Each structure stands twice: as C-alpha cells, then as structure tokens.
Amino acid sequence: MELSTGSLPNNNEGDQEKRMTERISPTVRLRKLVRRLRTWRDRAGMRQDDVGTVLGWSTAKVSRYENAEQIPGPAEIIALATIYGVPDQERDQYMALAVQARQKGWWQRYGSETLASNFHEYVGLESEASHVREYTTDLIPGLLQTERYATALTQAWLPKVDSSVAAERASLRAQRQQGLHESEPLQLSTVIGEAALRQEVGGPEVMREQLQHLAAMAELPHVTIQVLPFSAGAVPALGVPFILLSFPDPEDPDVPFADYLTGCVYVEDEDEVTSYSLNYSALENDRALDPAASLTLISKLAEQL
Known part of the structure; x- marks a missing residue:
C-alpha cells in the first residue's frame, strides 16, 4: 500500500474531474x-x-x-x-x-502480475472510500510511501519481479495516492509502529527521504499520522496490522482489511467490524502519540540518518 515522490497534485480541472469519476468503484x-x-x-x-x-x-x-x-x-x-x-x-x-x-475500474487495466487478484478488491474499495484508517507495525503505510522506499520493498520481496512489473506497480501506487490530492480528498488516519520508522528500508538516504515525506504529508489537514512508540508496551492488536475503510454512503458498512504473505482477508461480520473499530480507536486515542508529538519524533529520526 504505497506515494511516488513525483506524484504531485494535478491542477488541471479536466484531469481532476476524470479522477473523481474514476473513483466511482x-x-x-x-x-x-x-x-x-x-x-x-x-x-x-x-x-x-x-x-x-x-x-x-x-x-x-x-x-x-x-x-x-x-x-x-x-x-x-x-x-x-x-x-x-x-x-x-x-x-x-x-x-x-x-x-x-459491470463496468471496469481504473485499476483493472493493470495485469495480474502488477495487481494480484487478492488485492484487486481492496483497490476497488479504497478507490471510493472517504476515510482510510490504517494501523501498521513495521511498514510505512502504502498511501504514504515514497517511490524509492516502495521500490526497495519490491526488490526485497520474493519471488523477484522484472522491471516492467515494478514500473507498473509504481504507476498503480501513484494513482492510488492521487486520492490524497483531489478537491475532495481521501481522509487518511494512520497509527504507525515505531519499528517502521527505524527499519532502514533502502538504506539511510532512502529512509531519510521517506521520513521527511511523512512529515510533509502530516501537514495536510486530511492526513493524520500518529506514532505508536516502543514505550507503549503491550497494546491492542499488537502484531496484527489492519486497514479500516469507511465510505461516504452511510448505508455502506465499514470494511476491515488485513493481508498476509500470500493473500488477504476482508471482514464483513458486524461484530468483527466493531472489534476492529474498537481496537483502532484505542490505539489512536489512548496509546499512540498525538500528531504533534509524532511529528516531532519523525523529524528527529530523520535528522539522525
């Protein structure tokens, strides 16, 4: 789940209208x-x-x-x-x-190597979500990843993919992230484990750029970044990262999503959805640093690299 540092907001009104239309999933x-x-x-x-x-x-x-x-x-x-x-x-x-x-979503133009079938539905849901809440333990959330950080992850995973697939994944990632720069942008809330900030994916230079990018994105009014520090100890959902998607139509229930090495899970049972929401709220409100303290820690770690 992945931001190309080159994917800046496009101010062309026609392009923006096209993107908003494409978000109808x-x-x-x-x-x-x-x-x-x-x-x-x-x-x-x-x-x-x-x-x-x-x-x-x-x-x-x-x-x-x-x-x-x-x-x-x-x-x-x-x-x-x-x-x-x-x-x-x-x-x-x-x-x-x-x-x-029956219509095709914009993401369906990508091949199966670029967009695995088990992630296909997630992109479709994210495309029309109004609010994404993501808890990660050891990775920067995909919608906030820089291109070089995401590339380093792609190169590390097995089996290896060729350069054309890597380029298509970068394109897909940039288009997903564009939702953060629309006139009615996607609201993103994240709780990021401190380990994700300290794991030097791609080396110190790539990681410094990634942390600086996090700090810049945290300035956006619709993006909330909170760090779950090591000092928090045992916390709800420890070791179980997940995403919670909410939609503009109140009739559309929240959809929790969790992935693993070779697949993913979508949760629809009402009691389970409530549990995911309860756990995220506890992390966000009780255990993670507030956004200001989180930004201070992110900036400090970037300076140390």
Missing part, C-alpha cells in the same frame, strides 16, 4: 447490490431454494448473485424484484447499480 456498487438482494429476499421471507424453485434457477445461481460471485443482468433483477414485490422505482435503481457494477 464497481466493487463498491456490487457490494451494495448484493446486500440489497439479500434484504429483498429476507423481507419476502424466502429462502434461496424457494427463489430457485419459483424462478426455475438452481440454488447455486441465487447464491452466486448474493455472494458477488456473479453479477445479475437487468432480466434477473426484474425477475427477483417481481417475486419479492419490490416497487418499480427501487427495482430500477438497483438495475442501474448492476450496470455500474
């Missing part, structure tokens, strides 16, 4: 659609096999629609809305949503 639209399909069925008091029997579909087909494994077309939406007794206006709204869910 088919991933978010699909999640909204499947939640509504489940709600319709629950309101009608029907089970998936009941729906299959009435429409002549297999239960597996109904399940695929409700689990975002397959996007229903207009005919399927009409059929479902009819048996559920959904008003025409509401039906038409979700038919339009289904069309939007």
Whole structure:
C-alpha cells in the first residue's frame, strides 16, 4: 500500500474531474447490490431454494448473485424484484447499480502480475472510500510511501519481479495516492509502529527521504499520522496490522482489511467490524502519540540518518 515522490497534485480541472469519476468503484456498487438482494429476499421471507424453485434457477445461481460471485443482468433483477414485490422505482435503481457494477475500474487495466487478484478488491474499495484508517507495525503505510522506499520493498520481496512489473506497480501506487490530492480528498488516519520508522528500508538516504515525506504529508489537514512508540508496551492488536475503510454512503458498512504473505482477508461480520473499530480507536486515542508529538519524533529520526 504505497506515494511516488513525483506524484504531485494535478491542477488541471479536466484531469481532476476524470479522477473523481474514476473513483466511482464497481466493487463498491456490487457490494451494495448484493446486500440489497439479500434484504429483498429476507423481507419476502424466502429462502434461496424457494427463489430457485419459483424462478426455475438452481440454488447455486441465487447464491452466486448474493455472494458477488456473479453479477445479475437487468432480466434477473426484474425477475427477483417481481417475486419479492419490490416497487418499480427501487427495482430500477438497483438495475442501474448492476450496470455500474459491470463496468471496469481504473485499476483493472493493470495485469495480474502488477495487481494480484487478492488485492484487486481492496483497490476497488479504497478507490471510493472517504476515510482510510490504517494501523501498521513495521511498514510505512502504502498511501504514504515514497517511490524509492516502495521500490526497495519490491526488490526485497520474493519471488523477484522484472522491471516492467515494478514500473507498473509504481504507476498503480501513484494513482492510488492521487486520492490524497483531489478537491475532495481521501481522509487518511494512520497509527504507525515505531519499528517502521527505524527499519532502514533502502538504506539511510532512502529512509531519510521517506521520513521527511511523512512529515510533509502530516501537514495536510486530511492526513493524520500518529506514532505508536516502543514505550507503549503491550497494546491492542499488537502484531496484527489492519486497514479500516469507511465510505461516504452511510448505508455502506465499514470494511476491515488485513493481508498476509500470500493473500488477504476482508471482514464483513458486524461484530468483527466493531472489534476492529474498537481496537483502532484505542490505539489512536489512548496509546499512540498525538500528531504533534509524532511529528516531532519523525523529524528527529530523520535528522539522525
């Protein structure tokens, strides 16, 4: 999760409007659609096999629609809305949503080597998020990484990738980070473990540049950077970094995200989502340094390199 130091805000009004349009994510639209399909069925008091029997579909087909494994077309939406007794206006709204869910997101232009399938959905969610809260233990958050820092990480990971893939990843990273520089920018809150500030990724010069970049980004009103110092001791979620995505539509629930060496996890269970929010709030409000003290520590560590 990654800022090219060369990705400065573009003041061209047309380019900015294009970027805002691209942030409308088919991933978010699909999640909204499947939640509504489940709600319709629950309101009608029907089970998936009941729906299959009435429409002549297999239960597996109904399940695929409700689990975002397959996007229903207009005919399927009409059929479902009819048996559920959904008003025409509401039906038409979700038919339009289904069309939007079939569109390509800007990130889908990248190949599978650049954007692994298990990270594909995350970029789609982040693209339309209004607030990203990220807790990291030993890495600078991706949206705040400089190009040289991110390149050093890419070069260290195994298996190695060739230069063309590395260049595409840099392009993807820069476009993601552009959300921090729009007229209605993404709000970013981070709690960064002190270890991430001291790990000399790429060597002292690269790390000094990275820390200076963090200090500069902390000046933005919509970016909050807090450091979790070693002196904090045992803290909530210690050793379990995660991201919590929130969206402008209050009907879209928060989505916690956590990754591991070969994959990632998206959390949707309501109680689990509450737990992630509770843990982040504890780190942010009770255990991490406040933004001013964090900036002082970041600047001090940069001077020492």
